[in-house]
Structures are given as C-alpha cells and as structure tokens.
Amino acid sequence: MAMQFSVLASGSTGNAFYIETGQQRLLVDAGLSGKQLEQLFEQIDRDLRDLTAILVTHEHSDHIKGLGVIARKYKLPIYANEKTWKAMEGLIGDIPTEQKFIFPLGKVRSFGDLDVESFGVSHDAAEPMFYVFYHEGKKLALITDTGYVSDRMKGTIKNADVFIFESNHDVEMLRMGKYPWNVKRRILSDVGHVSNEEAGLALADVIGDRTKRIYLAHLSQDNNIKELARMTVAQTLANRGLAIGDQFDLYDTDPKIATKLVYV
Numbered sequence: 001m002a003m004q005f006s007v008l009a010s011g012s013t014g015n016a017f018y019i020e021t022g023q024q025r026l027l028v029d030a031g032l033s034g035k036q037l038e039q040l041f042e043q044i045d046r047d048l049r050d051l052t053a054i055l056v057t058h059e060h061s062d063h064i065k066g067l068g069v070i071a072r073k074y075k076l077p078i079y080a081n082e083k084t085w086k087a088m089e090g091l092i093g094d095i096p097t098e099q100k101f102i103f104p105l106g107k108v109r110s111f112g113d114l115d116v117e118s119f120g121v122s123h124d125a126a127e128p129m130f131y132v133f134y135h136e137g138k139k140l141a142l143i144t145d146t147g148y149v150s151d152r153m154k155g156t157i158k159n160a161d162v163f164i165f166e167s168n169h170d171v172e173m174l175r176m177g178k179y180p181w182n183v184k185r186r187i188l189s190d191v192g193h194v195s196n197e198e199a200g201l202a203l204a205d206v207i208g209d210r211t212k213r214i215y216l217a218h219l220s221q222d223n224n225i226k227e228l229a230r231m232t233v234a235q236t237l238a239n240r241g242l243a244i245g246d247q248f249d250l251y252d253t254d255p256k257i258a259t260k261l262v263y264v
Helices: 034-043 066-076 084-087 151-157 171-176 181-188 196-206 224-238
Strands: 004-009 017-021 025-028 053-055 078-080 101-104 108-111 114-120 131-136 138-144 161-165 213-217 249-251
Touching: 004 034, 004 101, 034 066, 053 066, 078 084, 084 101, 084 138, 138 151, 161 196, 171 181, 171 196, 196 224, 196 249, 213 224
Parallel strands: 025 053, 053 078, 078 101, 138 161, 161 213, 213 249
Antiparallel strands: 004 017, 017 025, 108 114, 114 131, 131 138
16 A cells, blocks of 8 residues: 555644555644544544554644643554653653653654654754655655755755645745744744745755655744745746646645645
C-alpha cells in the first residue's frame, strides 16, 4: 500500500500532520485539543484509536496542546528527542514510562514499512526537529517552524515527492501589524519563522524532478493570507524558472480544515 497523508491542521493556532502506510498510522504533533483532533480525524475518515505512534517536533503549545490528553486516552507511544521531553515536563501531564520513547535528532528510525529521518531546524525551542518520511521509493518532507532553511536542511529534504513547507508571514504585513516589536523581531529572526518570499527561495533550491505537490503551511493568522502566500511563492519560483502547474502544484493548508487524504 502506498503512503498517504493529510495536513490535519496548520497555522499559528495549532498543528497536526497525519501519515499512513499499509502498516503504520502516525501523527506528527498534536497542537489542538483532544476534541478538535478527533473531529479532524473524522474529516479524513480515520480514527485516533488506530494510530501507531505520535512524533513530536518541539514543545511549543501549538504543537503539543492535545498531546498528553490523546496519548493517555488512546494509550499511544510518543517519540521526541531528550531535550524536547525535558521541555515538555509540566506541559503535557504525566505520561506512563512505557509510552515514552526517544527519537534522537539527526537519526533514521523505522516504523514497520515506513522510515523516518529527523533533522534539526532553527527555532526558539529546546531542540526543534522535523521529519522526512520514506516508503517504497517515495519521499515526503515536513518542515515548518524555522527562522531560515540552511544548506544542511536543504540537503536532507531535497527532491521530495511532497513538501509541507512553512510560509508563515508576509514581511510587510508583519512590520505594519499590531504585534509588539519584540514579537516581530522574534518572528523575523533566525530562530523565528520563514516568510513567504523566503519559502519560495528555499523551495527553488530543493524542488527536484520527482516533486509533485507543495503544501504551504503554518501561515500566521494575523500576518498572512492564503492567496498572498500562494502568489508570492509562485512568483518567486517563476522567477527561478519553476512554473506552478507544469510539473508540480501548490496547495493551501488550514488551521481548522484537514487537507484531503491523498497518496504520495
């Protein structure tokens, strides 16, 4: 069975990503309430009871809000690196020892027929990391919550069939917006978030012959809109000779509506 996935929710209010193969059903992050996560799973005709495991990227609340609740309710194993586990103490409640697993940064771990590679990003968390998924010759790269995309990150995610890629803010909307300057400075910093234009420039370096789908993720509610993100990324790629619709397509994600469950 081929790999399928859905971006269940993505944005500054909560993030969750689902991926499945014939043997595995994984959730990456649980940044919404338990009830909201159950509703998102209903949208793609799946059940939290059938999950194999939960992978965590970092300890910010928009990625772990419902983690403790659903892990305890459905007795699910959780995988995170040691620094993230330590940072989550007191944030997710008590997790039974038999449900706690270490997934080190920069390693490949096999979950049945699905290989998962973790890689570091630049964000103001204890040890943030995201994941690349490999199954039957297909590659899916998930990367949000990074202030910039380094050459090392690009080398890890390069030429994926599918990218779920951060396009957090429009720089001018952020500069002119209501946020206090210290928050604006944090978002614009190397440990903040990637802008629409920066997303386009980074994608231009990693799109390859096999790339078919790009999902723009983690859009700010206050400093971005879907149409602007899509237009900016598309124009930036076009300037590099990469036209949307020729080889690959660009898709939106949403904080409340899951994307369709599709094959890689």
